[in-house]
Amino acid sequence: MTVENVVATVFQIDKESVTEGSARDTIEAWDSMGHLSLITALESEYKVQIAIADAMDMGSVRQIKDILRKYGVAFQ
Amino acid sequence: MGTGNYTVTVYKPALAGELRKFVRRFWPNNFGEGGTPLSSEQFREEPTNTHPTFLFLKDHEVIGHITAIPVQVACRSHYVPAYWVVGFMVLPEYRNGLIGPLLIKKVNETLPFAMTLHVEENVLKIFKGLGWRHLGVLPQYVRVVNPYGLVNNLHIGRLDFLKRRTPRLAKFFQPIASSFVGRWIVSSGLGLVSSIWKIGGRIARGYQRQYAVLEEKEFHAGYDDLWKDVGEKFDAAVVRDRAYLTSRYGTFPHAYRVLACYSGQELVAYCILKVKMFADDHRMGNTRIGTIVDCLFDPEDARPLHALLLEAVCLFRKETVDAIVCTASLSVLRASLLRHGFFKIPGNLNFAFHISPSVTPITAPLDAWHLMRGDSDAAENF
Numbered sequence: 126m127t128v129e130n131v132v133a134t135v136f137q138i139d140k141e142s143v144t145e146g147s148a149r150d151t152i153e154a155w156d157s158m159g160h161l162s163l164i165t166a167l168e169s170e171y172k173v174q175i176a177i178a179d180a181m182d183m184g185s186v187r188q189i190k191d192i193l194r195k196y197g198v199a200f201q
Numbered sequence: 202m203g204t205g206n207y208t209v210t211v212y213k214p215a216l217a218g219e220l221r222k223f224v225r226r227f228w229p230n231n232f233g234e235g236g237t238p239l240s241s242e243q244f245r246e247e248p249t250n251t252h253p254t255f256l257f258l259k260d261h262e263v264i265g266h267i268t269a270i271p272v273q274v275a276c277r278s279h280y281v282p283a284y285w286v287v288g289f290m291v292l293p294e295y296r297n298g299l300i301g302p303l304l305i306k307k308v309n310e311t312l313p314f315a316m317t318l319h320v321e322e323n324v325l326k327i328f329k330g331l332g333w334r335h336l337g338v339l340p341q342y343v344r345v346v347n348p349y350g351l352v353n354n355l356h357i358g359r360l361d362f363l364k365r366r367t368p369r370l371a372k373f374f375q376p377i378a379s380s381f382v383g384r385w386i387v388s389s390g391l392g393l394v395s396s397i398w399k400i401g402g403r404i405a406r407g408y409q410r411q412y413a414v415l416e417e418k419e420f421h422a423g424y425d426d427l428w429k430d431v432g433e434k435f436d437a438a439v440v441r442d443r444a445y446l447t448s449r450y451g452t453f454p455h456a457y458r459v460l461a462c463y464s465g466q467e468l469v470a471y472c473i474l475k476v477k478m479f480a481d482d483h484r485m486g487n488t489r490i491g492t493i494v495d496c497l498f499d500p501e502d503a504r505p506l507h508a509l510l511l512e513a514v515c516l517f518r519k520e521t522v523d524a525i526v527c528t529a530s531l532s533v534l535r536a537s538l539l540r541h542g543f544f545k546i547p548g549n550l551n552f553a554f555h556i557s558p559s560v561t562p563i564t565a566p567l568d569a570w571h572l573m574r575g576d577s578d579a580a581e582n583f
Contacts, residue, residue, distance in 0.1 A: 157327055
């Protein structure tokens with residue numbers, strides 16, 4: 126599953142509406158709890174353990190991808 | 202990787218300086234420059250093992266805090282160690298992020314049974330999202346004592362919880378409360394009702410002669426005996442024995458007053474009262490509020506409770522309060538309040554708890570729990 130799909134699933138929004146530019150301030154459901162759910166879903170999807178500091182920096186789809194790359198996750 | 206080293210940890214003495222800095226930044230007024238001081242329950246300068254405190258650290262700086270007050274919950278004859286979680290604080294620049302949820306996650310992992318009485322909806326959302334069971338909002342009751350004082354002081358339009366819970370009622374009262382004639386009509390109506398209850402109270406006091414209601418100066422051994430007699434009659438209640446009362450209310454002549462109901466030499470019920478004078482508060486104005494903070498009585502025999510409520514109203518009248526507030530979940534107590542001229546207003550204290558799988562689940566509904574504003578630290582505001 127792509128990061129965009131994980132984001133769409135966690136926040137229950139249309140997959141088409143999620144782009145690399147999608148961020149906390151553009152997705153209404155992306156609040157404190159939403160962020161924790163997203164991190165949990167990303168850890169489960171990509172089989173990684175995300176450090177708190179990195180989790181706190183994941184404020185947009187683009188940032189999520191950049192950070193996941195450091196954990197060895199490859200994206201096209 | 203991310204900037205800074207973030208950790209969630211349990212307080213240890215080496216963090217005392219950082220914790221102090223955090224609270225100083227959060228509430229500078231707490232340190233002698235006026236304003237509302239933090240209660241000792243919300244913040245302990247030196248947390249102990251009995252009061253676990255959880256900190257969110259960025260490098261060595263504290264940026265989030267939550268602490269816990271140990272209690273015992275009695276479910277009839279079954280006793281369960283539990284904690285009230287209080288003092289949930291995150292520095293403003295780190296809010297709406299992961300700090301709150303991760304602190305509560307740590308609480309879930311560490312404390313087998315944790316409870317909260319929380320006002321803020323956004324915080325409640327985090328508790329619920331992390332598996333806490335929300336039983337509802339504690340019902341709140343008010344008895345008007347001085348209608349003129351109350352109506353002239355309250356800023357109804359600024360009472361957020363009222364607007365949230367009953368927007369129609371708030372909308373109806375706002376224009377009335379903002380006009381002199383409207384305030385006069387409302388306060389006269391409430392004054393009439395108040396006078397009727399006052400006369401009723403005087404008559405009822407004549408029928409309560411089998412009980413003596415006295416103001417106490419200390420929690421003596423009779424308080425343990427009372428808990429032993431009645432404690433196991435509640436489906437769910439925090440153990441209110443002498444040790445708990447002393448630790449919770451301390452040297453009460455300063456902040457609290459205690460009315461005790463005796464049948465002969467035997468203590469059969471008590472209630473804990475508090476008077477708060479608001480000073481030019483943006484919502485409460487200069488209102489003087491009396492609060493029935495806590496009480497204990499035999500839930501199968503409400504007569505001592507009635508005697509206490511009659512005397513509590515008299516005491517509050519002497520203290521010239523404008524209104525008496527009581528927050529209570531237990532159905533017997535709620536019914537008694539209605540009989541004593543209290544009426545229900547929207548509440549704002551949400552009760553939620555989290556139990557780990559190793560603890561026997563508690564299935565009692567909200568109205569079977571004996572919860573009041575004195576539980577947790579919720580009496581700090583009223």
